[in-house]
Amino acid sequence: MLEKKKWDTVVFDLDGTLLNTLEDLKESVNFALNEAGMPLRSMEEIRRFVGNGVMRLMELSVPEGRENPKFERVFETFKEHYSLHCNDKTGLYDHVEELLGELKRGGYKMAIVSNKYYDAVQELKEQYFAEYIHVAIGEKENINRKPAPDTVIEALKMLGSTRETAVYVGDSEVDIATAKNAFMDCISVTWGFRTKEEQQKAGGKLFVDDPLEILDLLQD
Structure with a gap:
């Protein structure tokens, strides 16, 4: 079981981070x-x-x-x-399910925050993540979408977490900006829709090449 360190909450982007859509x-x-x-x-x-x-x-x-x-x-x-x-050819990236299982066993709080419209986010959450993640927020009226921090802040409130003990995980310049605007740490993944170089240009500093590498960062 993971020993919790600096972060006790992980907020994930969806497309390009957890799912190849x-x-x-x-x-x-x-x-x-x-x-x-x-x-x-x-x-x-x-x-x-x-x-x-x-x-x-x-x-x-x-x-x-x-x-x-x-x-x-x-x-x-x-x-x-x-x-x-929306689910014909979509699937989990390799090792994502193992990552989520380890996080759940370690007692970490988890959420999904996406710019995909709300109904699709809920459908995909139920299909792939119901066992692990209960808070999932998509684009909807009356709340600013990423890179505004609003949806991330709402997710943290629903989880009873703070930005100081949470880390944001995403695959794009939008995610890097979202984490910055929410005053959160950010882990950028290299298997998604943007290359490492593209994310570095956007200010990304902490990278993982495989979902399971996130576990190592959580224990540092």
């Missing part, structure tokens, strides 16, 4: 674009576009973004398709 996102984006007769997007483009919520994903995917008169229709088509297909 890229293929399903690409399929739904391209389904919506194809329905509107628009050019399709590559996996590399989708990788670069994700991280700031689905509205921003579609703004970057649709030619001319929200200025395009078809944008709202395409966005709705995407949401409808993704709500039905």
Whole structure:
């Protein structure tokens, strides 16, 4: 069992950190674009576009973004398709389940905070993390999404934790900024949607190449 040290709470990003959701996102984006007769997007483009919520994903995917008169229709088509297909090809990254099991056995508090819309976050939480994580917050009305600290602060309140004893784990520049804005420590992962170099440019300083390496950092 882990011996708790500096941190007793771990707040995770979802996409690119715990789950590889890229293929399903690409399929739904391209389904919506194809329905509107628009050019399709590559996996590399989708990788670069994700991280700031689905509205921003579609703004970057649709030619001319929200200025395009078809944008709202395409966005709705995407949401409808993704709500039905968000789990077709999505799966846990290697060693994530082992990590969560060790954290649970060690008595750590855990939460998920995502810019994915709320209903999808809840569905994926129940599918993959119900045994380990009970607090999961997605994009919803009346609360600022990441990199604003609001959703992270809400998660900490729900857990009864403080930012001083919590660490944020994510895979992008948005996550690094979120942790900074919440005055929290941050662990950046290298297996997600941004490279180590991209995250270093955004100010990332503490990196792991495998989920189980997080256990070592928690015990340092």
